[in-house]
Amino acid sequence: MRLNQLHSRPTSGGRGDLSVxxxxxxxxxxxxxxxYGRLEKDGEHAKVASGKAAKDLTDDFAVGSALTDVVEKWKKQVDSLLEACAHISNHLDYTQKAHAGDEYHIATSLSISKIDENFR
Structure with missing residues (x-):
C-alpha cells in the first residue's frame, strides 16, 4: 500500500490532474x-452621456427615441455583467475561505500516530 502518492497513470498532454x-x-x-469597479464607473458614464444625448435629440430628431432604447439595453447588459463579476469575485472569496477551513480541519484532526495505532 502506498499512502504518499497516486499510482502512475498516463494522462493527456503529459500533465497531471487539474489543480488550482x-x-x-x-x-x-x-x-x-x-x-466590476471599472465597469460600474465607466458603464454609468456611458449611460448618462448617451441618455443626455438621447434626450437632446428627441426634441428635434426621431433618432432620439432609438438612442433611448439603446441606453436601456446598455444598462441591462452592464447590470448583467456587473452581476457576473460580483458572483465570480464572491464565489472565489468563499471558495478560498472554505478550502482554508478544510485544510485547517484536516491538518488539526489528522494524526499519524492515530493512523499507525489503527493498523497495528
Whole structure:
C-alpha cells in the first residue's frame, strides 16, 4: 500500500490532474473585483452621456427615441455583467475561505500516530 502518492497513470498532454492554487483563485477574484469597479464607473458614464444625448435629440430628431432604447439595453447588459463579476469575485472569496477551513480541519484532526495505532 502506498499512502504518499497516486499510482502512475498516463494522462493527456503529459500533465497531471487539474489543480488550482489559492494564489490563482485570488488573482481571478481580484481581476473580477477590479473589472466590476471599472465597469460600474465607466458603464454609468456611458449611460448618462448617451441618455443626455438621447434626450437632446428627441426634441428635434426621431433618432432620439432609438438612442433611448439603446441606453436601456446598455444598462441591462452592464447590470448583467456587473452581476457576473460580483458572483465570480464572491464565489472565489468563499471558495478560498472554505478550502482554508478544510485544510485547517484536516491538518488539526489528522494524526499519524492515530493512523499507525489503527493498523497495528
Amino acid at each position: 492554487h489559492a494564489k490563482d483563485l485570488a488573482a481571478i477574484g481580484d481581476a473580477a473585483f477590479t473589472l
